Amino acid sequence: MxxxxxxxxxxxxxxxxDTACTHAGLGAVARAHGLKVDPAALFERHAAHIRAIDPLLFSGQLDAHGARVRRFSGLLTELGAADPDGEAATLVYRAAYRQHWRxxxxxxxxxxxxxxxxxxxxxxxxxxxxxxxxxxxxxxxxxxxxxxxxxxxxxxxxxxxxxxxxxxxxxxxxxxxxxxxxxxxxxxxxxxxxxxxxxxxxxxxxxxxxxxxxxxxxxxxxxxxxxxxxxx
Missing domain, CATH: 3.40.50.1000 (HAD superfamily/HAD-like)
Structure with a gap:
């Protein structure tokens, strides 16, 4: 070149x-909700929710926090979590994600x-x-x-x-x-x-x-x- x-x-x-941080955050959410799901499958499901919600974020209809709450509400519901509280899951996810920043x-x-x-x-x-x-x-x-x-x-x-x-x-x-x-x-x-x-x-x-x-x-x-x- x-x-x-x-x-x-x-x-x-x-x-x-970002991949390592995302895995850390998703693992924390899975543990908090007692979910038994393959980490790779969880990562892919989460990515699908991001792709679906990003247009709302990019257009200004949601801020970053609101987009996270919506995607975790949807993800937990999809996985059959007993309490699909997107707000609580967002806090768990962000804490672990930020802790693993590198x-x-x-x-x-x-x-x-x-x-x-x-x-x-x-x-x-x-x-x-x-x-x-x-x-x-x-x-x-x-x-x-x-x-x-x-x-x-x-x-x-x-x-x-x-x-x-x-x-x-x-x-x-x-x-x-x-x-x-x-x-x-x-x-x-x-x-x-x-x-x-x-x-x-x-x-x-x-x-x-x-x-x-x-x-x-x-x-x-x-x-x-x-x-x-x-x-x-």
Whole structure:
């Protein structure tokens, strides 16, 4: 890859370990309600409720807390919980989720390295600033990037081309000079490529990319080499 002028990074499961936090929160909810359910199945059911409710959150019909209450009310009802109290479950979930906050290894270091190499940096996330801003500020990542674009800040969420173009505009670069980095093949790679950017896929399991032309990293420490900044 030829040297880019800017790098745009996803947040959840690219810099921040959202999957681990979510599993911790869901495990706490399951224990509080005496639910015997496979953790992987619970994770997928929870994700389905998020997908169903996110449009209400993104349109402003619900705030982040209200969206959580609605999804846990629905999830607990679906699982046959004796007391599907979404408010109580939200408090349990958030306490465990927040307790397990952590970055993926190397996140601050790689941002510092990219900045030291003279690249402009942005975070582009498909979630609300109320939540994502807290994560970035807690770990000091907001001070390591030039722009943060949450779902409220763009005309449409990834993989809509307008999301990536908004990030490029915030960094004052053309799409051809920018690289999108993220864990979602659809939202961080395919969408970026279709919008005229290049992309690097973060595949934590080491799974190869569906498109052999897309660089893949399994750890953030390998990102500078994938961007052509240092020898691979």
């Amino acid at each position: 030829t040297r880019p002028h800017a790098v745009i990074l996803d947040l959840d499961d690219t810099l921040f370990d 970055l993926l290894p190397g996140a601050p270091d790689v941002l510092r390295d990219l900045r030291a190499a003279g690249l402009r940096l942005a975070v582009l996330t498909n979630y609300v600033r109320e939540v994502q801003g807290q994560k970035l500020a807690h770990f000091g990542l907001d001070a390591l990037v030039d722009a943060v674009l949450c779902v409220e800040d763009v005309p449409a969420a990834k993989p809509d081309a307008r999301a990536y173009h908004a990030a490029c505009a915030a960094l004052h670069v053309t799409p051809a000079r920018a690289v999108m980095v993220g864990d979602s093949w659809e939202k961080d790679v395919q969408g970026a490529l279709a919008a005229g950017l290049r992309a690097v896929w973060v595949s934590r399991t080491g799974r190869p990319a569906p498109d052999a032309g897309v660089p893949v990293v399994s750890r953030l420490a390998d990102l500078p080499a994938a961007l052509g900044l240092v020898p691979a």
